[in-house]
Amino acid sequence: MAPVEPWERIFIDVEIYQEDIHSQINCTTCHNGTSVDDMEEAHTNLVPDPAKDPVKGCGNCHPDISPHAAESLHLTLEGYDTAVYQRSIPEHFDRIEYMEQYHCQDCHATCGDCHVAQPDSVGGGLLEGHAFVETPPMTRTCTACHGSRVQNEYFGKNEGIPPDVHFRARMACVDCHSGAEMHGIDMDNNHRYDGEESPTCQSCHQDQVGVGSGNPWHEAHGTEVLSCQVCHSTTYTNCVNCHVEQNEENIPFYSVEDHYLGFYIGKNHLQGLERPYAYVPLRHVPVDKEAYSYYGEESSYGENLLPNFDNRPTWLYATPHNIQLHTPQTESCEACHGNDAFFLTPDDIPAEEVAANEDVMVEVAPPLPEGETNIYRDDVAPDGTAPAEGDSGDDASGDDAFWGDGASEDDSPETETDEDEAFWGDDSAPSTEEADTSTEDEAFWGDQPDDNEAEDTGTTQQSDEDFWGG
Amino acid sequence: MRARYSAWLLIVVGIALVVGAALVSCTPDRSAPELSDAEMESADSLESAVSDEPTEAPPDIVTVDMDLIEPFTDQECLDCHSNQTLLIEITPEEEETESLSEGPG
Numbered sequence: 001m002a003p004v005e006p007w008e009r010i011f012i013d014v015e016i017y018q019e020d021i022h023s024q025i026n027c028t029t030c031h032n033g034t035s036v037d038d039m040e041e042a043h044t045n046l047v048p049d050p051a052k053d054p055v056k057g058c059g060n061c062h063p064d065i066s067p068h069a070a071e072s073l074h075l076t077l078e079g080y081d082t083a084v085y086q087r088s089i090p091e092h093f094d095r096i097e098y099m100e101q102y103h104c105q106d107c108h109a110t111c112g113d114c115h116v117a118q119p120d121s122v123g124g125g126l127l128e129g130h131a132f133v134e135t136p137p138m139t140r141t142c143t144a145c146h147g148s149r150v151q152n153e154y155f156g157k158n159e160g161i162p163p164d165v166h167f168r169a170r171m172a173c174v175d176c177h178s179g180a181e182m183h184g185i186d187m188d189n190n191h192r193y194d195g196e197e198s199p200t201c202q203s204c205h206q207d208q209v210g211v212g213s214g215n216p217w218h219e220a221h222g223t224e225v226l227s228c229q230v231c232h233s234t235t236y237t238n239c240v241n242c243h244v245e246q247n248e249e250n251i252p253f254y255s256v257e258d259h260y261l262g263f264y265i266g267k268n269h270l271q272g273l274e275r276p277y278a279y280v281p282l283r284h285v286p287v288d289k290e291a292y293s294y295y296g297e298e299s300s301y302g303e304n305l306l307p308n309f310d311n312r313p314t315w316l317y318a319t320p321h322n323i324q325l326h327t328p329q330t331e332s333c334e335a336c337h338g339n340d341a342f343f344l345t346p347d348d349i350p351a352e353e354v355a356a357n358e359d360v361m362v363e364v365a366p367p368l369p370e371g372e373t374n375i376y377r378d379d380v381a382p383d384g385t386a387p388a389e390g391d392s393g394d395d396a397s398g399d400d401a402f403w404g405d406g407a408s409e410d411d412s413p414e415t416e417t418d419e420d421e422a423f424w425g426d427d428s429a430p431s432t433e434e435a436d437t438s439t440e441d442e443a444f445w446g447d448q449p450d451d452n453e454a455e456d457t458g459t460t461q462q463s464d465e466d467f468w469g470g
Numbered sequence: 471m472r473a474r475y476s477a478w479l480l481i482v483v484g485i486a487l488v489v490g491a492a493l494v495s496c497t498p499d500r501s502a503p504e505l506s507d508a509e510m511e512s513a514d515s516l517e518s519a520v521s522d523e524p525t526e527a528p529p530d531i532v533t534v535d536m537d538l539i540e541p542f543t544d545q546e547c548l549d550c551h552s553n554q555t556l557l558i559e560i561t562p563e564e565e566e567t568e569s570l571s572e573g574p575g
Contacts, residue, residue: 006563039550
């Protein structure tokens with residue numbers, strides 16, 4: 001993301017803003033405060049983000065959106081409550097809520113965070129001189145928050161792993177995630193993976209999947225045994241734990257102490273009508289037994305706040321955003337069947353978390369069913385020129401052989417999808433964040449209109465602010 | 471004599487008119503017809519058509535007439551926030567406390 005000067009963040013570009021219908025509304029109608037030539041007085045009782053309460057702030061004129069958005073996961077963060085409460089007991093809920101007030105405020109996504117200004121977590125800053133931007137620019141809104149997981153996967157920033165095929169086809173987040181989904185319209189879910197699956201891969205690839213597609217891989221499994229990501233996604237970030245703390249000045253923060261790349265197929269603990277898959281990729285989420293217990297002296301949030309830690313797996317249903325046509329686990333049927341390296345087995349799980357993950361792990365990788373013949377993918381020769389099965393797996397370095405030395409895809413995937421040697425092409429895509437943007441690309445990349453520096457597109461904010469990615 | 475008689479007649483008629491007018495104005499107004507049962511029912515049904523649940527407006531329709539918005543008067547706010555030179559001068563440099571948090575999540 002472009003480093004934005006502090007003044008620029010609050011600079012209203014009259015040229016642009018006057019074209020916007022909202023400029024007819026008085027500032028104070030939305031922001032409170034008083035219109036006087038004295039900053040302190042003007043800012044008294046100011047409401048920096050009028051959309052914190054979307055019904056009050058925008059509901060008069062956007063009644064079809066605001067009440068739904070007010071209940072959306074983006075605004076309520078109910079997904080976190082669901083995950084945390086399930087591991088806790090009602091007696092602790094108010095302590096947890098208290099903790100969340102300190103640690104989670106910045107990540108609530110308001111209307112303004114998608115349409116008017118960059119999120120607080122990256123320091124705010126008006127997107128286009130206070131214009132209300134209809135299509136949220138990807139890197140300055142979505143991936144500013146969804147940084148460490150989705151962004152790194154999608155843009156190919158995890159070392160050695162190419163960007164998502166859809167990214168290479170120049171699709172932005174909103175090409176799959178509609179306004180209606182973002183506004184929580186017709187959604188009554190208390191967690192990301194609650195309720196109808198949306199968006200779905202099938203909605204765009206219907207003819208290419210399942211029985212009747214003519215693709216032996218798809219034919220063998222239909223569309224309900226495996227989620228698409230089991231075969232089409234690859235190594236992703238797993239977080240070890242997360243602790244909330246406060247510094248000497250009582251400023252709250254969190255830290256995720258460790259993370260690693262890996263790929264783990266396991267059982268789907270959400271299996272049901274909406275997500276029928278027996279197997280899905282699982283991601284270790286940043287939680288451990290002591291996650292919310294406090295470390296310092298004064299402001300303990302409480303001891304043992306997650307007494308029911310074992311009620312919910314720590315390895316959870318995941319939809320990694322690094323879809324590839326070809327992946328290491330699909331080099332042959334038996335690259336996956338019978339190969340523990342790609343599955344979540346007890347060996348992968350620390351002893352204190354085994355109980356929580358009983359329902360999702362497998363003792364051994366399921367063998368190829370009897371009567372089935374192992375085949376190799378068309379681009380992989382069965383005579384050993386293909387990377388050996390044992391080479392790949394959750395050992396991230398093993399992927400290098402497959403993806404080819406950190407090299408990666410360029411912006412025109414068509415050119416090499418069926419080339420076998422130069423697997424991911426010969427250029428340097430993990431650093432394609434700097435997809436040198438010509439001006440017409442700016443809407444896609446979400447650059448500022450007056451920004452002529454190309455190298456900021458992929459955000460430099462890799463680490464800190466990325467807590468809520470994914 | 472004749473003139474006197476007609477004068478009396480005029481006075482009596484005049485008084486009668488005044489009294490009559492007063493009486494008429496005091497009679498209860500029965501001009502509004504009683505509402506029939508049928509009409510009452512239709513009035514009821516009108517009311518019950520307004521439910522607690524607002525009917526969903528089709529997307530993209532903004533229900534407020536923008537012409538009803540009060541004229542823009544917050545010129546001081548706008549002047550300051552669109553004055554680049556001034557903003558550069560008075561905006562504090564960034565503090566580094568923006569995010570202490572670390573690690574992916």
